Amino acid sequence: xxxxxxxxxxxxxxxxxxxxxLDVRNEDAFKDWKIDGKQVRHMNVPYFELLDGIExxxxxxxxxxxxxxxxxxxxxSIMVADMLDEEGYSVxxxxxxxxxxxxxxxxxxxxxxxxxxxxxxxVRIGKGCLSYMVTxxxxxxxxxxxxxxxxxxxxxxxxxxxxTHVLDTHLHADHISGGRKLAExxxxxxxxxxxxxxxxxxNFAALEEDASIQIGKTKIxxxxxxxxxxxxxxxxxxxxxxxxxxxxxxxxxxIGRPDLAGLAEDWVGDLRExxxxxxxxxxxxxxxxxxxxxIMDELNDDGSVAEKLGVLYERNHGLNIEDEEQFxxxxxxxxxxQPNAYQEIRQTNMGKVQPxxxxxxxxxxxxxxxAVR
Amino acid sequence: xxxxxRMLDAKGLACPMPIVRxxxxxxxxxxxxxxxxxxxxxxxxxxxxxxxxSAGHHYVGNVQExxxxxxxxxxxxxxxxxxxKYPVTIMNEQLTDKLREPNTVLLDVREPTxxxxxxxxxxxxxxxxxxxxxxxxxxxxxxIFVICRTGNRSDMACQTLSEAxxxxxxxxxxxxxxxxxxxxxxxxxxx
Numbered sequence: 001x002x003x004x005x006x007x008x009x010x011x012x013x014x015x016x017x018x019x020x021x022l023d024v025r026n027e028d029a030f031k032d033w034k035i036d037g038k039q040v041r042h043m044n045v046p047y048f049e050l051l052d053g054i055e056x057x058x059x060x061x062x063x064x065x066x067x068x069x070x071x072x073x074x075x076x077s078i079m080v081a082d083m084l085d086e087e088g089y090s091v092x093x094x095x096x097x098x099x100x101x102x103x104x105x106x107x108x109x110x111x112x113x114x115x116x117x118x119x120x121x122x123v124r125i126g127k128g129c130l131s132y133m134v135t136x137x138x139x140x141x142x143x144x145x146x147x148x149x150x151x152x153x154x155x156x157x158x159x160x161x162x163x164t165h166v167l168d169t170h171l172h173a174d175h176i177s178g179g180r181k182l183a184e185x186x187x188x189x190x191x192x193x194x195x196x197x198x199x200x201x202x203n204f205a206a207l208e209e210d211a212s213i214q215i216g217k218t219k220i221x222x223x224x225x226x227x228x229x230x231x232x233x234x235x236x237x238x239x240x241x242x243x244x245x246x247x248x249x250x251x252x253x254x255i256g257r258p259d260l261a262g263l264a265e266d267w268v269g270d271l272r273e274x275x276x277x278x279x280x281x282x283x284x285x286x287x288x289x290x291x292x293x294x295i296m297d298e299l300n301d302d303g304s305v306a307e308k309l310g311v312l313y314e315r316n317h318g319l320n321i322e323d324e325e326q327f328x329x330x331x332x333x334x335x336x337x338q339p340n341a342y343q344e345i346r347q348t349n350m351g352k353v354q355p356x357x358x359x360x361x362x363x364x365x366x367x368x369x370x371a372v373r
Numbered sequence: 374x375x376x377x378x379r380m381l382d383a384k385g386l387a388c389p390m391p392i393v394r395x396x397x398x399x400x401x402x403x404x405x406x407x408x409x410x411x412x413x414x415x416x417x418x419x420x421x422x423x424x425x426x427s428a429g430h431h432y433v434g435n436v437q438e439x440x441x442x443x444x445x446x447x448x449x450x451x452x453x454x455x456x457x458k459y460p461v462t463i464m465n466e467q468l469t470d471k472l473r474e475p476n477t478v479l480l481d482v483r484e485p486t487x488x489x490x491x492x493x494x495x496x497x498x499x500x501x502x503x504x505x506x507x508x509x510x511x512x513x514x515x516x517i518f519v520i521c522r523t524g525n526r527s528d529m530a531c532q533t534l535s536e537a538x539x540x541x542x543x544x545x546x547x548x549x550x551x552x553x554x555x556x557x558x559x560x561x562x563x564x
Contacts, residue, residue, distance in 0.1 A: 026423035027423065029419065046423060046427070047388075048423070051396060073388060073416070075388045076389040358415075
């Protein structure tokens with residue numbers, strides 16, 4: 001029996017390798033979210049059904065493939081994996097359980113910048129959050145950081161760059177931002193869109209449309225572009241004239257939802273304006289880098305989530321609804337359930353409450369639900 | 374303080390141990406008895422409920438005090454599957470009107486824990502095991518309605534009262550499991 005790290009499972013999922021998962025959490029937890037992947041097969045049997053042995057499920061277990069046992073934290077999966085091991089199965093357990101899976105960030109290089117820098121995407125594969133690091137000339141900017149801030153710090157150390165700017169595209173409602181914590185630790189400037197930050201309890205630098213942010217001496221520009229709709233302050237960034245970071249306004253296969261910070265009815269007009277007018281004026285060659293993905297199909301072969309703006313205008317249904325009424329109906333009539341604890345998450349991101357780490361973890365449980373399709 | 378038959382301390386234990394210990398403790402208990410499990414792992418809340426459901430036990434509820442959860446689980450009672458024998462019954466829906474009549478009393482014969490988490494306002498708690506002893510205090514001319522969770526313990530209680538000479542006794546079915554009216558919870562916890 002061996003322990004498998006979340007990073008190894010992430011690589012298997014990205015490479016679309018076959019994986020058999022015996023998930024021993026209770027049925028409700030399993031139904032809410034699980035490890036997804038094109039070649040992943042699941043079996044869900046709660047650990048407390050297996051305390052007397054595994055005989056009853058033996059007929060359903062593969063004999064010629066490794067079985068990955070998964071639970072919430074790892075304790076129960078070790079117990080069940082031990083039993084399978086004794087019966088001669090090839091078996092492994094997920095170290096740290098779904099907690100580790102939810103918190104794992106897989107760094108993927110998106111590309112080199114024209115004047116010498118690099119752009120990395122951090123894929124939070126268990127939750128669908130995407131964050132970014134732009135490096136240039138010994139400096140780095142981090143965009144939409146998750147609360148696992150040590151990942152960015154360590155990554156920057158490995159690259160030998162210093163984090164000087166930390167940016168959030170908007171006030172997040174589905175996950176806790178690590179922006180402020182990371183900026184404080186690195187001595188960097190923390191940037192927020194002022195219209196999303198009216199109630200925040202800490203100091204920040206205001207993202208204004210005509211003031212670009214420079215990373216390193218070689219001048220990598222991050223140009224803020226006001227693009228409201230998901231939140232009133234939502235701001236996109238054009239990086240190095242080549243990449244468009246869209247936050248939660250535009251995804252690869254869907255568009256942002258306008259109801260998490262206010263009323264869908266009020267912001268649907270802004271959302272349409274951003275998607276159908278402001279983005280339309282930009283170059284079709286820009287590569288869109290969103291803050292989320294919803295389904296594994298949105299991942300490219302290398303694990304990155306990125307596509308040309310021109311391609312999205314051809315393929316993304318949310319960008320191809322000519323009738324304004326029909327658009328209004330799609331984004332206000334079809335809304336998925338709201339993310340777990342989204343009000344508390346917003347309060348946390350404004351600095352109004354300071355839950356401990358375990359509570360933050362609980363708040364983020366489950367899939368993100370920031371899009372309408 | 375909620376009265377139970379036994380307490381299991383699972384504080385500080387991580388999954389799967391709270392369930393493993395609970396399961397073992399339950400084996401030594403009598404049918405219908407209530408076990409209190411104290412735990413600190415938040416995952417225990419959902420898992421104990423799911424385990425109890427799968428094992429046929431009744432998860433009565435829990436109370437959280439600081440970092441400690443107090444869970445209350447009642448051991449499966451095979452008597453609950455037996456056929457009801459006492460002939461005089463009314464449906465839940467008729468009970469509210471009956472209780473407005475003079476000279477009536479409602480006895481709740483479930484365990485004190487079950488009563489504490491949810492009972493009909495005004496109901497008297499008389500656990501089935503104490504009924505014979507307490508029957509001496511009741512007025513034989515009163516209209517007595519008896520309720521439990523699913524109508525079985527109350528069926529036995531009605532028989533006991535009837536044998537003791539009470540003539541105006543009625544079993545309420547199906548009982549609290551199907552009750553949609555007002556309830557009181559004196560625990561401060563959740564069902």
